[in-house]
Structure formats: C-alpha cells, structure tokens
Amino acid sequence: MFRSSQINAINILLLPLLLIISISIGAAAFHWSDVFSNSDTRSLLIYSRLPRSLAIILTGATLAVAGMVLQIVLRNRFLEPNMVGATQSAALGILLVSIWFPQATQLAKMSCASIVALLGMTLFLFLFRRLPPHRQMMIPLIGIIYGSIIEALVNFIGVETNTLQLLAVWFAGDFSAVLAGRYELLWLTGLMALVIYFLADRLTIAGLGQNISTSLGINYAQMMWISLITVAMITAIVVVTVGQIPFIGLVVPNIVSRLAGDRLRQNLPSVALMGANALLVCDIIGRIIDPPYEIPVSLIFGIVGTMIFLYLLFRKPTVHAT
C-alpha cells in the first residue's frame, strides 16, 4: 500500500517534465533557446503550445475527479461520466443548440450542454435507484445501454439534420484545435474541481446513503445535486471544447484507490495529478506517432484505457483499505 503523499510526489515530479515535453513538440518549429530572443517563437508558445498543454492538464485532472465523485457518491467503482449518460447528453445539448442557434457562443453552447447533461444524469439516477445496489456490474452495464440509447437519439437527429459529421467531432476528443482564446472555458472545470475538494468529506458521507447522511447532519439531497451539477458541468465543458475522452474518469480513480485506498479528500490531488499526467502522455504519443499529423487523444486513451480497464476487471479484487 502506497501513501497518497508518495503517489503525489511521483506525479508532481512527472507533471513539469511532461509539460515541458508537451510544449516542445508540435507541427511548427519551436526551440526553447529562442523564446526570449524571437518574438515569433514566443507568440507560438503563448498562443498555441501553452494553451494546449494547459487544456490537457485541466481536462485530464477534472475528468478524473468527475469520475471519482461519481464513484464515491453512487458507490460503484465502474462509473464515469460516459456511463451515466452525461457525455452523450452533453453532445445532445450542443447538437440541439447548434441546430437551432448556429451562431451561439461557446458559453451558450456550454450552458445548454450542461443543462441537458444534468437532465440525462438525473434520469439515469431514477433508473439507478431501482437497480439492486449489490450487483456491482449491473449498474455500469445499464449505464452503457442508457448512454447508447441517448447516443442513438443524437445520431438519429444527426442523420435527419445532416449534421452527422459534426457529431463525430464531439464524440472523438482531441486537442488539435486548442488555441489561446478557444479553451478558456476549461478553467471553469478547474473551479468545479476546487468546489469538490472543499466538499469532499461531505460528499463521502453522502455516498454512505440517505439515512447515514441525515443522522450525521449532512443534507443528502443537496450533496447529491452538487455532485451531479459539478460532474455535468465538467463533462459538458470538456465535450464542447475538446470532445469526448473515454475511460479517464474510470481508470485513474481506480488506480489511485488500489494504490492508496478510498479517501476522497486525500486522494483527490493524486487523482487530479494522475489524470493530467496520463492525458499529457497520451496526447504526446498522439502527436509524435505521425508528425506533423495528429492521432486524436481519445483514440490513444481509448486503447490504453481499455487495456488498463480489462486488467482491473480481471485482477482479483483487493481488500479495500480505509
């Protein structure tokens, strides 16, 4: 068993290293030695490289945190925004707003996506409440079916409105379009992650169920809504700005909890850091395989994430430390 401080130490060391690699690579020529002497290099750094790397860090960190919150609050290890219909509903929201108001701003699209994502997750909760809680695998399975139904609806609307090609962009995430001025919404997800950090203990108690929460003086319904809203917003913002990135919210919290046990508040920084690092690695891989072209990061993470997920599934479950 590792302590979360040890995991944090490794991740904190890795992060700046990966950040430097991430900034160094890309289609255009970039040399660190020119940053102060050459104004073109400097503007490339500020306009393209730094925003992209920051966007990856924010996305990786907050998606992992969103997955962890879902897992703690709904008490199921195999949940993430993809598996409760949040991502698919967010795409539905953007699609609808794009069809009705093509000129809408990113902020308007994000708001609409968040609201629809929230609706989608609330509907899933109604389903969830009726499922036997001890059948751990049943819930993600139903979640996958539920998400697929929404995705099918989105695709149907796409076919009917000739917007199928747009959907492909939101269902496959990559950071190739990130520039200064086109990713800043992602900072809001960072804000959401902070909110979660401050409420971590209360969310953990809410995860123990309504009766225990109430007797411990926690407003269960309020905590539930806060966690749903934060997860919906994180998901929606990521889908609007970069697209869907599967598995990160599933894999990272599971790795951390295997290594350091289930403690939301203590593990939160580890989860955020590991999420950021994992996504940085995958995006770097996507950029160096076939330069100057890019392999979408969702594809890379999909492959890596599936393998880790299968490993987690087939490994004998360890006894959870507290």
Added chain:
Amino acid sequence: MFKSCWKPLALSILALSLLSACGEKNTQNSSASNTTASGAAVSGPTVSVNTARGEMNVPENPSKVVVFDMATLDDLQALKVPVTGAPKKVLVPYLQQTLETVNNTGTLFEPDMEALNALKPQLIIIAGRTAPKYDELAALAPTMDMTDSGQDLIGDGMKMLDTYGKLFKKEAEAKKLHDDIQNLLAETQQVAKGKGTGLILMVNAGKLSAFGPSSRFGWIHTQVGVPAADTNIPASPHGQSVSFEYVQKTNPDWIFVIDRTAAIGEEGKTAQAVLNNDLVRQSKAWKENHIVYLSSASYLAAGGVQQMKTDLTNIKAAFTH
C-alpha cells in the same frame, strides 16, 4: 421490491431485442422472395456500360430509374432525364427541384426496400455510399454501381457523363456538357499555372483535417495542377487531423476549404471564423486573401456536372482575380 421493478425492465429489453431481430429477418425474407418473383433478368434492347463492377448490359433508355447517387442525379438533371425515385433528404441546393418531383426511396445508406418494391424500377443506379447494398438491390432490378475510382474525380465524372449519354440516348447533350467542362478545366489549369502551392483543408466544428493529392479532393492537385504544399499527406477518407500550427508551418499560397459545418449555417462563414486566428493569419494564403471555399456539393455530389462546373468556376475566378 427491487426484483419486482427489475423484471419488467429486463423483459422489455429482451422483447425489444427479439422484435428487432425479427424485423431484420423479415426484410431479408421479402427481398429473397422478390428475386424469384420479379427477377433481375433484362429483356428488350440493352446497352453495354462500364461500371465499378465491370462491363454489364442494362436496358437501353429505361423509363423508370431510381438513383442513389447525387452526382448521377446531377448528371441526369443536366441531361433532362426523368428520374422516378431517389433519397429525398439530401441537401444539395441545385438538386432540390428534381428531388421535389421524385418518389422517396430511403437514404443513401439505407434504401427503402418497400418503396422500391412498389416502384418496380427498370434500373437502379448506385455509388460509394450505397455500394454495400448492391446485392439486395440487384435482386430487385438491374443495378449499376457507379462508384468512382477516388483518384481522378474529373476524369471519372466525364466518363460517367458519357455513359449516361449513351444509356439514355442523349449523346449530343452529354458531349456538349463534356466539352464545356473540358474547356473550363483547361482554362482553370491555365490560370492556376505558376500561382504557387495549395493545401486542401476540411473545417468541421472548429477542427481541421488536411487532404492530399491521393484523396477524394486531390483533383485540385492532380487535375487543376495546383502543386501540393505538403506532398506527404496520406490518403484517408476523412483526411488527416492537423493543428493550426500545421497550416502555419506548411505555409501554402492557396488554401482550399471544405466547410463541413455548412449544414447548419451559411456556407463558408463558420469555416472562415475558425481559420481566422493568429497562426493561419501568418500563412501566405491568408495574407494574400487566397482562400477558396469549395461548394458543399464537392463532397455530397462529387463528379456531377453541376458540381464540377461550380467548383472549377470558383477556382478559376479565385486565380484570375
């Protein structure tokens, strides 16, 4: 308590999946029985045509034609050949008039077999998007697969035009259109000569893909003769995902834009907003205002008469300007 709620849900999912399985089987049965009933045998005068599946004999000048290809529909509209059925829900503005008069036969990907049965077409013309359904359709009526090679859009487009001229006894009209496009192509090649390199970009919801000479938009390089700014782009049906930095680095003299967002906005407007950033603004193409927007028909009806004319005219105008 939980169980009582769970069972009906599971049962209904099971029932639904069974139902959908049945549905599939039914359509298969009906198309199979039709083979024997109507038969795909051709009687009467025939004409030999070249298709993607080789030479075949089809009825000469058939009166009831169903078309599953927008380029073909474009050609037949230009040749004034009446069409009985086509997938109606396609957004190619200049085809709307023809589409209003035809019977709906499903979509390019999912032909409506019942509607086709009712229409009893004498000839079905399909291409790329409908090609996987060839066997089902061929069982119903003589079916021509006019999928192009993907390497020589304009050459294939003209061959297709000639084929339809022969098939529908409109040789004179087809020849005239053929010559028009030939001349337009020659003029475009003339004005494009020595004007620098080009890069073909598809803009889709804020993201970019690049297309090279061997792609389906490669005719700009291979036919019109604009040298590729990046000769290494591998062929891929959806292009290569690239960043804005790539555009700055490639630094083309001309950028040809396919606006995939056009379906939900004004053609070219959204793409323009996406490209308008510090990195693309550094390219020679942007500085010289050398951005050419291709028509949405260039991917929906590639190889049709009107599409070739529109895009060649636009490109020629951009180079002469």
